[in-house]
Amino acid sequence: xxxxxxxxxxxxxxxxxxxxxxxxxxxxxxxxxxxxxxxxxxxxxxxxxxxxxxxxxxxxxxxxxxxxxxxxxxxxxxxxxxxxxxxxxxxxxxxxxxxxxxxxxxxxxxxxxxxxxxxxxxxxxxxxxxxxxxxxxxxxxxxxxxxxxxxxxxxxxxxxxxxxxxxxxxxxxxxxxxxxxxxxxxxxxxxxxxxxxxxxxxxxxxxxxxxxxxxxxxxxxxxxxxxxxxxxxxxxxxxxxxxxxxxxxxxxxxxxxxxxxxxxxxxxxxxx
Ligand SMILES: *[C@@H]1O[C@H](CO)[C@@H](O)[C@H](O)[C@H]1NC(C)=O
Ligand SMILES: *[C@@H]1O[C@H](CO)[C@@H](O)[C@H](O)[C@H]1NC(C)=O
Ligand SMILES: *[C@@H]1O[C@H](CO)[C@@H](O)[C@H](O)[C@H]1NC(C)=O
Ligand SMILES: *[C@@H]1O[C@H](CO)[C@@H](O)[C@H](O)[C@H]1NC(C)=O
Numbered sequence: 503x504x505x506x507x508x509x510x511x512x513x514x515x516x517x518x519x520x521x522x523x524x525x526x527x528x529x530x531x532x533x534x535x536x537x538x539x540x541x542x543x544x545x546x547x548x549x550x551x552x553x554x555x556x557x558x559x560x561x562x563x564x565x566x567x568x569x570x571x572x573x574x575x576x577x578x579x580x581x582x583x584x585x586x587x588x589x590x591x592x593x594x595x596x597x598x599x600x601x602x603x604x605x606x607x608x609x610x611x612x613x614x615x616x617x618x619x620x621x622x623x624x625x626x627x628x629x630x631x632x633x634x635x636x637x638x639x640x641x642x643x644x645x646x647x648x649x650x651x652x653x654x655x656x657x658x659x660x661x662x663x664x665x666x667x668x669x670x671x672x673x674x675x676x677x678x679x680x681x682x683x684x685x686x687x688x689x690x691x692x693x694x695x696x697x698x699x700x701x702x703x704x705x706x707x708x709x710x711x712x713x714x715x716x717x718x719x720x721x722x723x724x725x726x727x728x729x730x731x732x733x734x735x736x737x738x739x740x741x742x743x744x745x746x747x748x749x750x751x752x753x754x755x756x757x758x759x760x761x762x763x764x765x766x767x768x769x770x771x772x773x774x
Pocket of ligand 2: 569571572
């Protein structure tokens with residue numbers, strides 16, 4: 503499907519009554535950054551070379567919200583979860599490829615476990631669909647990604663491949679309220695698995711602690727780790743610091759950070 507079919511958008515917005523509401527919720531909920539909503543609905547020409555796989559740690563997620571009470575972590579969620587798979591692009595994505603519940607029915611059990619919405623204000627399906635519109639539809643100009651099923655399936659596979667808990671646990675890095683970890687130490691543990699260009703992201707909590715919250719892995723189009731394509735460097739840094747980034751910032755190298763445990767009952771202040 504072509505993403506230059508702009509006239510379709512008017513029709514689409516009629517079909518998707520909760521679209522603008524969802525966008526509003528998103529920009530309200532996150533402390534940092536915007537969620538690329540201003541970059542939707544523009545044509546693009548499939549120029550992306552690199553794609554970023556982002557996982558989030560539920561124990562740090564609530565600290566990334568303006569209103570921490572909006573977060574919700576189901577009892578069954580005890581591990582790193584998927585945030586999304588995002589092509590690094592200098593062109594824009596579009597919402598011209600609708601996604602329906604039936605598209606992910608077969609994957610729903612796995613998606614619920616590995617890609618849950620951690621926001622009370624957003625259902626699982628809304629989260630998945632947003633990620634599809636913002637990023638998946640943009641990735642979909644490449645053959646292996648060219649349907650919601652394929653896109654979500656790839657994400658689930660990547661989650662198995664990049665098992666951050668297992669990697670960290672094996673090095674004795676486990677969630678704790680007391681023990682801060684050095685950025686360089688954690689990076690060197692992750693690097694053999696996630697490549698030199700991986701990024702660990704923190705948020706700052708109320709007590710001014712740096713708290714681990716996301717890990718990003720850069721992949722090529724064919725999903726090999728690391729992406730050095732000529733000319734991508736600028737795009738990557740624009741992506742990191744620009745409006746199209748997720749909330750959070752790279753953990754400052756000189757400040758040890760916390761890897762908070764997940765508290766299901768009252769997830770917003772696990773270590774107060
Ligand atoms: C497609 O993307 C390339 C690379 O960014 C750019 O140079 C070219 O002008 C674009 N073409 C169109 C038709 O947008
Ligand atoms: C946070 O959200 C709750 C529930 O929606 C609301 O009652 C509360 O006033 C909000 N707090 C702030 C600081 O906005
Ligand atoms: C997360 O999953 C990995 C393996 O998939 C496992 O080694 C680890 O113990 C899990 N962590 C928790 C807290 O369940
Ligand atoms: C994947 O892509 C990279 C660079 O884009 C290339 O060097 C590598 O050979 C490719 N691997 C496979 C299995 O196609």
